[in-house]
Amino acid sequence: MFEAPLGFFVGFYEVLRSEYALHLCVLLGIYLILAQSFNLVFGVGGLFNLAHVATYAIGAYTTALLSTELNVGVFQCLLASALLSGLLALIIGAISLRLATDYFAIGSLAFSAVVSALLINWRSLTRGVLGIPGIPRPEWGGIDFNGVQNFLYFVIVVTLLCLGAMWILFRSSFARSLKAAAQSDVAAQSLGRDVARLRIWAFFISSAFAGIAGGLFAYYLNYIDPSSFSLTEMVLVLTIVVVGRPGSFWGVAAATLLLVVLLPEGLRFLPLEPSVLGPLRQFLHALLLFIVVYMNRARLFPVERMV
């Protein structure tokens, strides 16, 4: 009598335990950090930073190079990834944050193009399009994170730490100041906020988290090349945050689950050729982005920008 549902649950459990499900969980963790950190700078701070994936790339390459070339330990690698990505953000910020809203987006896009070009052409360091293979899975205190399951535990711990820190950050007075500055630059200054400094800090913190996500990504795939950090990736991150409602912590978390796991996996069940599925997924992302932007156009593109 109980055999049929039991069989279902056993099957479900088997799927959950399968390597593939673990793979999805790891990916979800990495994208949660990446999307939530973009949510901080774009959703809360209102800064249309199109260089976010570029800082993610810097994080990935930092961990990849340090662990392959210099055998640096896992925590030092992730810390270096965070700091170097943050540093890049400071350079981008110092130059582009002087630009007003829309021009800032263009400035950050230019920087992201520069980073892409560097990854491809600085061959002596990055091996160009060949990428960096053989990135070892981390090891710490006798625990080997080589297996997917052990690595998943590692990702879960890092993800929870990062998301916990960002959850507090989203509710902090820092986020309130940032939000205020996004809605009325001049009013925030009239309440004593140094808006430029506030934004530089937001930019630094957000990019540092993106750097950690990049480090995890490099560890997980054991191999990275410039194609993982293209503009398409930036569009995916942007879609996640816009669909989840910019500034909303849980909304963006849910959107990450939807767009990184549920939507692509759901499509797999359709009787379609793989050559059709890929473009279809991108088409659905674009459609979803369009619908959400259209529904929220008044809020996403405020009309008033005056003194």
Added chain:
Amino acid sequence: MSIEKEAAAFLEVKHLAFSIRGAPILNGISFAVKAGETVGIIGPNGSGKTTLFNCLSGFNRVPTGVLFFRGEDIGPLGPSQRALKGVGRVFQNPGIFREMTLLENMITALEGRQPLLSTFFPWSSTHAANRTEALRYLGEVGLEGKANQKASSLSGGQMRLLEITRTLAFGADLFLLDEPTAGVSPKMKEEVAHLVQQLRTLGKTVLVIEHDIQFIQRFCDRILVLDVGQVVMDGDPKSVRENPRLQEIYFGGQTGAAGQAN
């Protein structure tokens, strides 16, 4: 004696000149405001009223002239530094944080002078105290019931009330109110006037730009009339209103033209 000297130097503007792309907007304005005074600023469109406020609050970099606030030269300071010194700006286009609730708007103001670490964590005691304080401020202007609504849901007049109260909560001593009753319903206009009078009883110094001289003469000690970037009249409301030059400035060159306009 010393108190009087300090009072005289609360805000001192000397030979303030400002131009935008070579076109002069302010032509060497000079005036002084005593602590606790409420001063109305009137003048035709383009006479430099808002530009003057932008110069005072630091949004316009001042090329020439001297600005003393409480005896200190604030000319080199940026807008946020001047705000921390006590210069409070209330904008013509309401500078409220529209997508934040009224409560968040107020808390943001209260946090402005508190050390970051004391307010950073959502569970900090300072944050809890700020919530109570924010509600008290909202209660004083009758907006307590809307504390958890988004500020964008307010009417124009309520937005003005919120912004002035927010500036008060931040701890401003000098209020620069740029047309606080423009586009506000007559009933709300009274409430705004009431709030401005309250600022006065709290000992705050207020500069208010307003077109309606009948309206501001009720609560202003003094009225400055600006024309082509200069102070052309400075006196008590009655003498300014009765001065025939006022008609001239508002309604064009000749008195004949002014007569027609009336």
